[in-house]
Amino acid sequence: EVQLVESGGGLVKPGGSLRLSCAASGFTFSSYSMNWVRQAPGKGLEWVSSISSSSSYIYYADSVKGRFTISRDNAKNSLYLQMNSLRAEDTAVYYCAREGIAVAVSYFDYWGQGTLVTVSS
């Protein structure tokens, strides 16, 4: 059974940093691209970042470019999101999501339960 478990969320002051982790199990982690998707309270979904299976290709939404860094450790079956210079508008539930491989346009076939990041003074 595919499982994605996020951790590392919490309360942080504006300008602060936080590192999210996502532990994957139940599939060959090193074969899949992975993503972070966030959802602000009461709002819709927003794609944040993606990383290819071997970390060769990395992409970010304009809203986080230069502040967030995605990475992965295939030996540990883990995905990470380093978030720096956090702003109030980064407050959201952050989901780790596996990227499906059946069609050319990225889609997310498995999601974690999410971890809440709150940026407030």
Add this chain to the structure above:
Amino acid sequence: QSVLTQPPSVSGAPGQRVTISCTGSSSNIGAGYDVHWYQQLPGTAPKLLIYGNSNRPSGVPDRFSGSKSGTSASLAITGLQAEDEADYYCQSYDSSLSGLDVVFGGGTKLTVL
């Protein structure tokens, strides 16, 4: 404002058929990019419902179907059930000056009357 436009809400009685539209433009759906759909039950993570415009993952009932035409896509739910009450999101790619972005619709809240 989302790049893909969905109605904020739709409703239907049990057993009825409802559709949710997802309207894009020539830089996303109209450019030929596939559309995917997700269901988010209250308080839970999103779940993949339809991928590649009209394909259902294993375990998704055939009451759910997707289609795409021109710059729009639609999700249809037949035989509406109380458990279908949720938020629904469409997703695709959008090509912009900064490259190719993953984009979501703003979401549609389905109420089963």
